[in-house]
Amino acid sequence: MQLNTTDNDNSITPAKARWKLLSSIISSSDTNSLVIPTKFSKRNHQGFNLFSKIKLDHSLLDKVNNDNKVENVTLEKKTLTNSEIRLDNPTSKECHEWYSYYLDDNDCINIRIKIPNYYDMKNNLYSKYSGFLSTGNICVWPAEEVLAYYSLNNSHIFKNKNVCEIGGGMCALAGLFIAARCQPLSVTLTDGNPDCIQNIQYILNANPKLSSTDLCGKQMIWDCDTHYDITYDVVICADCTFDKQMHSHLLHVIRSILKKPSKNNPEECLFLLCAPQRGDSLQEFISLLKSQGDFNVKLLERYDDFVWKAHQQNIAENSEHYVPDTHYPLIMQAYWRV
Incomplete structure (x- = not known):
């Protein structure tokens, strides 16, 4: 099955193309011949390759969900970029791979990447967790x-703090790295999709060295009508503002779970x-967020020299795959006003 854009390829919008593709997938089970035009893909830019990634023998790591430990894991001698994490078996009902993200030369975290396939896309479309909550899949x-x-x-932001990642998707990568290296008191990894929480639990089982940290995965659905009982010193979130319909729900979550600071240290609690x-x-x-009148907000465009240099290099190369508006993340810090 191939998405045909030859007749009006220059006039069709990316949104229409993606909907046409999705419609074709739902109406056909022939996923082996699926071709997605790169001009309509948001994933053409594969990130800044900030970490070395090595593909693992997934059959060995899958065993950890029986005994919660990893022994004699075999590594392929190849460092992968994001673009090389791809679908190997497009017709399987459960398709995933394991990768090690290296924090430095001696330390790594094993991440279970679930690759979307026909079955997942079709099921997610009709699931109550579809749309915004399924993007992290x-x-x-x-x-x-x-x-x-x-x-x-x-x-230092996270040392001796209770941290929560919201909208962490399938991997909650930032929360895992904070648990591994930043000496928090606790880390809670959350998403609205229960499939994501299950995958996060697989990751926790495959990383027994993280057991020294108070670390857990938990489902959290963003809803203005929901009362949230637990508060955290630091709440983190990645790429979760693109759906404007969810803004009010996200704001409610932040106002509910971000702990109020002491008057002596107004910046001790951070979103x-x-x-x-x-x-x-x-x-x-x-x-x-600013309209509420109770947050001080900082927006950082240049927050790291290495990331900024990669950003500038992508612009200089004038790559059609790099669109700063879509691909270059900014850092926003929000503190309670006291």
């Missing part, structure tokens, strides 16, 4: 890697967001 997005990288380089502009969606959320 697809891959590790660039903003999530940038947030993880930024967190490691600013570990940390990493997200690209995506048109005016990020700015609209920031405006909504």
Whole structure:
């Protein structure tokens, strides 16, 4: 099955093309011949390759869900970029791979990547967790890697703090890295989709060295009518502002779960967001946040020299695959006013 865009290829909008593709997938089970035009894909830019990634023998790592430990894991001698994490068996009902993200030469975290396929896309479309809550099922997005990288380089933010990642998707990469390296009191990894929480639990089982940290996965659905009981010192989030219909729900979650600071230290409690502009969606959320009158907000465009250099290089190369509005994440910090 191939998406035909030859007749009016120059006039069709990306949104219409994606809907046409989705319609074709739902009406056909022939996924082996599926071709997606790269001009309509948001994943053409594969991130900033901030971490070395090595593909693992997934058959060995899958065993950890029986005994919760990993022994004699075999590594393929190849470092992968994000673009090389791909679908190997497009017709299987459960398709995933394991990768090790290296924090440095000696330390790594094993991440279970679930690759979307025909069955997942069809089921998610009709699921109550579809749309916004299912976007994290697809891959590790660039903003999530940038947030993880930024967190490691600013570990003091999380030391001795109770941390919560919201909208963590299938991997909650930033939260995992914080648990591994930033000496928090606790880390809670959340998403609205229960499939994501199950995958996060697989990841926790495959990383027994993280057991020394108070670390857990928990389902959290964003809803203005929901009462949230637990508060956290630091709440983090990656690329979760693109759906404007969810802005009010996201704001309610932040106001509910971000702990109020002491008067002596107004910046001890922080909401940390990493997200690209995506048109005016990020700015609209920031405006909504500021309109409440009880947050001080900082928006950082240049927050790390290495990421900034990669961003500038992508612009200089004038790559059609790199669109700063979509691909370059900004860092937003929000503190309670006291």
